[in-house]
Amino acid sequence: MPTNSAPPRGQPNSRLHRFSIGQKVRMKSTVGLSLRDETIFRILATLPIRDGSPQYRIRTEGETYERVTTEDNLEDAKG
Numbered sequence: 001m002p003t004n005s006a007p008p009r010g011q012p013n014s015r016l017h018r019f020s021i022g023q024k025v026r027m028k029s030t031v032g033l034s035l036r037d038e039t040i041f042r043i044l045a046t047l048p049i050r051d052g053s054p055q056y057r058i059r060t061e062g063e064t065y066e067r068v069t070t071e072d073n074l075e076d077a078k079g
Helices: none
Strands: 024-027 041-050 053-059 067-070 074-076
Touching: 041 067
Parallel strands: none
Antiparallel strands: 024 041, 024 074, 041 053, 053 067
C-alpha cells in the first residue's frame, strides 16, 4: 500500500486542490511581507501536498518572481 499523498499515476492531482490554475486569490496572512490587503495573486501552478495542505505557485501582475504558499493561506479573490 502506498504511503505518499500523491494520487495514483494517471489520476489528476487537481481534485486535491481547492483553487485552479488562473484563478485569482488573496493571501490570508502577509506577516513578514510588504503586501497590501488588496493584493491579488493569480494561481500559476498546483504543487504537491506539504504538511497536509496543497501548495500553489502564485504571482501578482507587478512581480517578476513567483511565490509558493499553501492552500490554507489563500482565499478566493472573487473577481
